[in-house]
Amino acid sequence: MLEVKNICSGYGELKILDDVTIKVGKGEAVAIIGSNGAGKTTLLKTIAGLLIPWKGEIKYNGVEITRTPPYKRVELGISYVPCEKSVFPYMTVLENLEMGCYNRRAREKKEESLERVFQLFPMLKERKKQLAGTLSGGEQRMLTLARGLMSMPSLLMLDEPSFGLAPKIVRQFYNTLSLIKDEGISILLVEQKAQYALNFTERAYLLDNGKILLSGLSQELLNNEYVRKAYLGVV
């Protein structure tokens, strides 16, 4: 479904990603792991269209989107949930969710999407009239994820969803995420905490200094001695 081929990308003259090739199949959950500064966020931004690669090709459902603007990629079904809390603090929870479905395809299904999102996140339903800025950090993360779903994506890209969340909330988050996966939505997951990501996904890539160093079944990477030492804190 998503094919990223030989991508070189970065900021200005600064090359970060060097010849990166990854694939995500329909309904598949794939992880990108790697240390700070490896280029994980840069890769998601390039797929979302916030950065245009200077080499390589990106295809979605067989269509080339390498230079397609971000809003059109959202219409095609690609949703990017950034790491930072990115709610609109002075808007209500409901208004924040509505902001997620500005594209026509999603707008037509707004009521249906709202109902589905409220089912996944009952907390947001209870608080739909509350200003988003007054939610706790974890709740704002849930809202950011929920808003990402309002665009009716077929591919959900998540940048470090567990960052700064208490373990109990992380578990809740991943439970919700598996319900989303069960609906057939593909997931591309970036996690600093490789353990979570590798346990959730079927396949994974290890990004190191802008290059794909390893790839394979997540279970294999979990058992890989190098990955265990360098990324899972196992000695």
Ligand SMILES: Nc1ncnc2c1ncn2[C@@H]1O[C@H](COP(=O)(O)OP(=O)(O)OP(=O)(O)O)[C@@H](O)[C@H]1O
């Ligand atoms: N806007 C920017 N301008 C210039 N350089 C940037 C910019 N954003 C990131 N970089 C650089 O790109 C490299 C890769 O950053 P990136 O954010 O993709 O890493 P990451 O793997 O997501 O790291 P982390 O786990 O810390 O989030 C880093 O060296 C970073 O300093």
Ligand SMILES: [Mg+2]
């Ligand atoms: Mg990052």
